[in-house]
């Protein structure tokens with residue numbers, strides 16, 4: 001059976017662009033557009049798709065709430081790849097509608113948040129409406145009797161649904177980028193590449209002074225660099241948070257593996273989300289970081305051999 005790949009659809013989303021960047025050889029007939037991020041998770045969990053691609057975080061807006069909630073509380077899936085995609089927004093309308101005729105604009109919440117200043121300056125009287133994706137907005141605008149006059153979406157989506165561009169580059173930050181992840185059902189991990197990232201969710205054991213510092217210490221003392229730390233409500237009441245962390249390295253690396261064991265000992269729960277190759281990001285320094293003294297892979301291996309010798313009575 002052919003491998004199918006679910007993504008946040010319909011055709012023309014930034015997520016589709018991310019999927020095609022991750023799987024450049026995939027046939028269009030194997031791509032499964034889904035109506036929401038939760039539907040992508042569902043398709044992968046039920047085995048209707050081998051993998052799924054969803055937006056995880058944006059450089060301007062931060063984490064994508066549905067993706068975070070599914071990763072934290074949903075039936076576990078593994079992140080097996082990531083890609084960062086630059087996002088450029090264009091305002092599209094039906095043929096014959098000009099900027100003065102735009103009273104209702106539709107788009108994805110993350111796109112709206114990134115175009116607020118432009119909208120306030122250029123369409124101050126237009127109502128903004130959020131829908132499941134930027135391409136869903138373009139599709140809705142193209143329908144006869146559409147409830148919206150214009151959509152904020154990728155150029156490819158506007159063209160795909162036969163709309164006319166009214167203004168391009170309308171994002172408040174020209175350098176905005178979104179990080180997307182590919183998900184699979186739990187199984188073998190991608191092999192270490194030497195430039196990997198590991199994602200996890202950590203639940204503290206109890207609320208006490210220094211609890212977060214203890215968590216962070218597990219990485220600091222082992223020379224493991226963190227690339228992201230986001231607190232999210234657990235859903236169990238006000239003031240109850242878990243922490244979503246990304247770290248440089250692979251769980252097969254000694255330092256990261258020991259940091260995870262340390263977390264497992266001092267925290268109530270740790271959900272491992274995956275180790276996968278880091279996205280090639282021109283702005284990121286992908287040279288392996290220089291670990292602090294005693295924190296290299298060789299140091300860890302030597303210390304493990306030494307302990308084994310003591311335990312076996314050879315020292």
Ligand SMILES: O=C(O)C(=O)Cc1ccccc1
Nearest residue numbers: 013014015108110111133134
């Ligand atoms: O709606 C889309 O096209 C998506 O893929 C989600 C999204 C929306 C805005 C910025 C990045 C990703």
